Structures are given as C-alpha cells and as structure tokens.
Amino acid sequence: MVRITEDLIRKRAEHNECEIYSLQEISLHQQGVERIEHLDRWCRDLKILYLQNNVIPKIENVGRLKKLEYLNLALNNVERIENLEGCESLKKLDLTVNFVGELTSVEQLQQNQFLQELYLTGNPCTDYDGYRQYVVTTLPQLKTLDGKAIQKTERILARQEYEEVRRKIIEQQKTYIQKRLKEKEESERKAEAQEARTGAQPGFDGRWYTDINTHQSDSSNKNGEGGKEEEEDEEYWKQQVGYTPESRLEIQKKIEEQKRKKEGIEEEKPKKQRNLFAEDGRPYNVNEAKLDFNLTDNEDDNVLLLDVAAFRYMDTSLMDVDVQPTYVRVTIKGKILQLHLPEEVRPDSCKAVRSQTTGNLLITMPKANQVVKPLKVQQEEKKTTRPTEPPTEKSRQAFERLEVDPTKSKGVDFAAITAEKHKPAQQPFGTVTSRPAERPNSKDFVDDLDVPPLM
Structure with a gap:
C-alpha cells in the first residue's frame, strides 16, 4: 500500500511551488493510502484536505490541524468517527460511502463548534430508524445533514423524541457490530485458505514418482501457467463478495498486484550506448x-x-x-x-x-592553421574617353526633337479651373447662343414718336 511520504506531498503541492510548510490545500485522492500520517507535523496550515477514494480504516493524526476547515474522506473504510476534537476550525466533514456503523460516535463532534455540514450518505448507520433525528439533536451546531438543510421545526421535534430514538439507535448498533464480527471471522478464514492454496507446491501430493513421462509434462505445465493466471484473475473478478472493508482492501491489493506484474513483465532495457570513437581515438561519424x-x-x-x-x-x-x-x-x-x-x-x-x-x-x-594571403586590391576601371569630333548630320539628327504646339496639348491646366466657371455654358451641339445683330436704319427712316414700338 501507498504511504504518505514527503516526496508524495511535494508532488501534489506543485500549485504551492512544492513548499510543504505553507501548504493550505492538498489532494491525495486515489493514491491507495492506507493510513493518515505526517500531515499534522509537516502541513500545519492545511485548510482543505482531500483523501477520498483510498482505503483508510481510521481517522487519526489530524488533531494538530487547527486551521482545517474541510476534510473529505469519502469512499474509504472508516467505521467510526474519532480524533477530530482538535480540529477547532472544522466546518465541513464528508464521510460519504464509508462503513460508519457506530452512530453514537457522532457525539464526539459536539466539541467542533464551527461544524456546519456533515455527510454520512452511503454508510450503514443511515439505515437505522431515527438516524436523522438523532444526529440533528446530538449536533445542534449543524446546518446541513447529507446535503439537506435542517429546519428549526425539525430540530424541535427531534429533540422531543431524543431519548426513545437514542435507545433504538443503540440496539440497532449492537446488531450491526455482531454482524461485523462475523464478517471479519469469515474474511480471516478466506485469507487463511488462500494462503494455504498459494503456499502449497503445485503438482506435489506428498508421494514420489519415478515415471519419466511426468517430467515431460512439466514443460507443458509451465507453458500453461500464463493461461491459468488469466483464468484465475477472470474468476476472481466474476465472483460475488460482500461489500465490506476487508473486501475493498483485498480488491485494492489485487489491483496493485496486477499493476506490479504488468510493470515487471518487461523491465526497461538500458539504451544501447553507441560507440562514438574507434579504438585508436578516431571519432566516428x-x-x-x-x-x-x-x-x-x-x-x-x-x-x-x-x-x-x-x-x-x-x-x-x-x-x-x-x-x-x-x-x-x-x-x-x-x-x-x-x-x-x-x-x-x-x-x-x-x-x-x-x-x-x-x-x-x-x-x-x-581553422587552426592560418594561411596568410595577400589583400585583394580592387583595380579601378580606367574610363576611356573618345576625342571630341565635330557634330555631323547623323549626330544632329539623333538629338533633334519634335516640336509640339503647347496649345494643341490635351493636358489639363489646373490653374485655369476656376476661370472656366465664368465662360458661357455650351449647348450639346457646340453652338453658343448670342443676341442677333441689328440691321442699320435706311436713309429715309423717320423716327415718329407717335408710333408705338414694335414688341
């Protein structure tokens, strides 16, 4: 089984930079832990502790955790509530799916004044008649039991019937304790029978044989051992057993045994070291x-x-x-x-x-061997100049350019954009409307004022 060690705690304390002394929350669930130890000395400042889904049979070594507020022990083998008086700040206790049959052990939680939530779902004590009334009356500081809020009227009614309910609880508790004693005796007998079966030598019944054929069959028996183990494992997982702390512990051991077998079938072979140098010291490629x-x-x-x-x-x-x-x-x-x-x-x-x-x-x-080389001098290219010659007709023609009338150019004169606004608007066909010219008067024309002007 797994024990709580310093290395295990440091691995689970990565969120706290692997520091143990200042750890306030840690989760050790599904680790196969069989006992609570060292936490009260190494992690004094713990506030939240997760220990669900292990095989812890007893609550112990948590009395020094004065700052502990939440303890989760669901899916374990706890049979009795104890050793929690020192957890002064405890507010929530989860014991879901355990084997708490001694319900009177709840009375030890009366000293935990700040306890507000308690979970006992899935325990044998929840089947007792008057279970809820007894717990509600015994622990007046509780506000929630098994996820259900405790009403004031419920507490008053439970207190009125407390004496009768407590007497019934004690009787049912005694019956359960006797049942547990029988289960323990039966599990011990099975364990002894299993040890006797595995301890006996296979194939030897106390008599000696001189038949040679029996030795030939030994090799075939060895080859069939692997198949027999698989058959035994299959039968083990198919058989029906009672749900007891012993059966859970046995199943956990079986799982760990199979895990070790799988890891031990093929051990990791060391990597082959490649030779990087020859015998004479010459390096290989x-x-x-x-x-x-x-x-x-x-x-x-x-x-x-x-x-x-x-x-x-x-x-x-x-x-x-x-x-x-x-x-x-x-x-x-x-x-x-x-x-x-x-x-x-x-x-x-x-x-x-x-x-x-x-x-x-x-x-x-x-390179180690330096080579002295002359500096490369870049020789400037000499510019070759031709003697000046008088311009010929061909050279003149080469430099002749076509003269263009600037008025013919279609370029836009941006400076004259505003001036064009004052020009008269042109009709679509390009004609410009203008006032017709007047005909000159004849020599014999007499301007008579009595004649009205022509309109």
Missing part, C-alpha cells in the same frame, strides 16, 4: 537525429561551416554544441550528430548562430 547537414570549407575566410537543418520550432535550450579540434558534436533532444573534421579547428574561436526564419543552426569553426 554519427547521425542519430537523422538531420540534414552541410559541411563546407570556406577557403576565402579560412573556416569550416556546418549548417544543420534543425527543426524550425524547436527551443534552442534543447540543443547542445560541443566543438573539439578534430570533431564537432551537436546534441538535439538527446540525439547525437557527430562529424569528423577534415582539418583541425580552434574551439575557443567557434561561433554558433541559429536562423530565426528557418531554424537552421550554423556553426562557424576557424
């Missing part, structure tokens, strides 16, 4: 990562360039580069890329750069 690479010799700069096509979105922290005078090693996620260099390089002057667009890794390795 190894590409475990199966990455594309390009090793070039740049004679102009006297360096070796190694371009490794690393994964584009891989974090650079997963890469490691080791440059030695005769080889270079690139480790990517534990996979090695090692190359033997054609020339010796200077490891202290090497440089590794990674592209931000493609993710490629470029390693620049200066």
